[in-house]
Amino acid sequence: MEQYIIKGGHPLVGEVEIGGAKNAALAILAAAIMTDETVLIDNLPDVNDINVLIDAIEGIGAQVHRIDRHTVKINGSTIKNVDIEYDYIKKIRASYYLLGALLGKYKRAEVALPGGCNIGSRPIDQHLKGFRALGADVDIEHGKIVAEADALIGKHIYFDVVSVGATINVMMTAAMAEGLTIMENVAKEPHVVDVANFLNSMGANIRGAGTDVIKIRGVERLHSTEYSVIPDQIEAGTFMFAAAATKGDVTVLNVIPKHLEATIAKLVEIGCEVEEFDDAVRVVSKGDLTSTHVKTLPYPGFPTDMQPQIGVTLALCKGTSIITESIFENRFKYLDELARMGANVKVEGNSATIEGVEEFSGARVSAPDLRAGAALCIAGLAADGITIVDDIVYIQRGYERFEEKLRSIGGIIERVDSEKAIQKFKLKVG
Secondary structure (H helix, E strand, C coil): CCEEEEECCCCCEEEEECCECHHHHHHHHHHHCCCCCEEEEECCCCCHHHHHHHHHHHHCCCEEEEEECCEEEEEHHHCCCCEECHHHHCCCHHHHHHHHHHHHHHCEEEEECCCCCCCCCCCCHHHHHHHHHCCCEEEEECCEEEEECCCCECCEEECCCCCHHHHHHHHHHHCCCECEEEEECCCCCHHHHHHHHHHHHCCCEEECECECEEEEECCCCCCCEEEECCECHHHHHHHHHHHHHCCCEEEEECCCHHHHHHHHHHHHHCCCEEEECCCEEEEECCCCCECCEEEECCCCCECHHHHHHHHHHHCCCECEEEEECCCCCCCCHHHHHHHCCCCEEEEECCEEEEECCCCCECCEEECCCHHHHHHHHHHHHHCECEEEEECCHHHHCCCCCHHHHHHHCCCEEEEECCHHHHHHHHHHHC
């Protein structure tokens, strides 16, 4: 089992380039099989989740050509079956996007119930509601979602709760349904817009993505396209909070500042200097940072995927901060690990009270999920002494070359796989 070992206490300084958005790329890869023509997608992040989904797509018969680490060509004309095996789906939650894509194209799909990080309940009832509204029969049999339809007919669908996954999944299916589909109370996240733009580049007719109402006029077929995935706002925000927590000065390159507004607002609130450029953001952390309150909300609110990163930073801010988590009920598991490093935290229900401390001390901690793992690495970089982060497979699911990028801005961090390597690192850094 691999670990990160970190020598903390050094400000992160420099420039770091942000890769493609994992959450957009996963849905776009699934949507790519909806045409029988060849699709080229670039700016893909080279992370485990992406590679697993590409294997799943190849596993059902699509032609897949990896041009390089960040570019792939996919041709879905040779797909032989619409049954996604459990081995693929259990590793990543987003494999369920193949359900919407296959149902739209073939009017049938079988996909195992999804897995992913254990950050709380993520029901798929809104996905199924949308598919049924479009005319599909949907059942859960032997651990699989089985959806099929004689015909898919556009409908007016009002989602009971805002769901990114359901918005994207039903949007894909509706893109090839007959007539007009109107989706209300939809998610507005940047990756929803990116998937809509991708589908439109293949000939779909989708309007309103990024607003409360999406209107989709179904088309009979989709065609080839070349498309570049948007930058990853969560990766960008992770490095921005790493700059804040370590008293650093970091410029994140290849970003869309508009997507980072909620993150930027909180960084300014706690006392960081933030400078925005056309496609970059600079974060400078000097002097004492101050406490604030945070509530996670659907976009354009503060993202739940940034909650652990701001939590680590607030634990080093003067005063009392309160975080309210309104999306996932298990998102505070990292705070137990952070307490091992000297954080003063108390969790009650969906709220965490954080009393700022002067500094963390290095400790051995375990990453409970993807974003929490990255946050604990930030804590290690800010801490006095050596920190070891176990279970880093979670981090590798969503961050490309994480330790390399941190080293490029002055972080002292290595990936190791044995106690011998840990001791060697300790001797090297003194």
